[in-house]
Amino acid sequence: MKTMRYNYFIISILALFLVTSSAKASEDSGEKFDATSMIIHHIKDAHDWHLFDTKNADGTTHAVSISLPIILLTEGNLDVFLSSEFHHGQHEVVKGDRIYKIEHEHILETSGKKVLDFSITKNVTSMFLSAILLLVIFASVASAYKRQPNAAPSGFQNFFETLIVFIRDDVAIPNLGEKNYKKYLPYLLTLFFFIWFNNLLGLLPTGANMSGNIAFTMTLAVVTLIVTNVSGNGHYWSHIFWTPGVPLPLRIIILPLEVIGIFTKPFALMIRLFANITAGHIIILSLASFIFIFKSFAVGIPVSAFMFVMTCLELFVAILQAYIFTLLTALFIGLATEEPEHGHGHEAHH
């Protein structure tokens, strides 16, 4: 065995011990470990970025977190302040005649006024981070092409060129055809890399669960819905409203089904991405809470190994779900912009 590989092996064994020993350290806290609330706290969005917990001198836990700005619009009044003013939910914030309190990451105004929450939450910050990451990486890849157009790519450019060419040749061209794939290729590439980067950032420790946020996936699905239906040609709409090759009574029945079908396809995209990523996070967190519930090395070591395997699976699911979202979007756009064959002999319409 080479020396380098031996080091990795030792380090991974030690890492398994780390998780178990951190569970043992909290043994003397006395209170029962609440798995459900820990899992929900890690899945949900939050108004501050919680990093870790430390113990004060008197034994109480002190949460260390980066407080994020809170932007609220209450009946025409804009209030901007840092979430640290809430002191982790123990303090009420007074701005003018409005008193805000926070309960389970939900901001309420004590006299019942309607609060519109436009805060920069953990998920929004993570989205900014992944957007900046995407800009930096792809700007450098693009500038490498500009500087030396015909040179062999190397480094970052090499890696991303493989993926970009894969999306172009195996996702865009087969589904959209040679003639008009160029119009939609930027959108497909953005979709793939944005979803993949957000999935990966969510898997890091103290990462935000961005793609497991149904509002995020809903926005992407709505954009797909808009792109598909705006680029739909007459052929597409005529197939929906007046399905050819089918007797007249069935056409009346199929019409509402096809109209609903316009919306269920992006809806399935939304649910698929959200559920896959959230389920993966819940599995890993549930395994971690096994260690905290049982608090023994006999449980800790196999569970830590299992968590490692699950995290590897989640890495695979991250890129797979990004690919599936992109592939299905390309498929739907391709179906919408399909040119009818000569003669329009569509008797076997699925």
Add this chain to the structure above:
Amino acid sequence: MLANLLLEIGGSVSALGGGIGAGLAVMGAGMGIGKIGGSAMEAMARQPEMAGKVQTGMIIAAALVEGAALFAIAVAFLVASN
């Protein structure tokens, strides 16, 4: 009688329904993806030069079946949390 026994253990009908629903959904997903994987293995064994394409198709079909199962899991979660 069995329903009463399950109710005692489960604690509330909605939690029970959520649990049973999630279990059935995963069973359906497991059967579906198992069938896809099995026929993919068979196809790859019959024609090894098509193994790459068969594998790609298998992954896509598995992701679609998984999506349907996760629909059911999401609904079960909603039901159980009421």
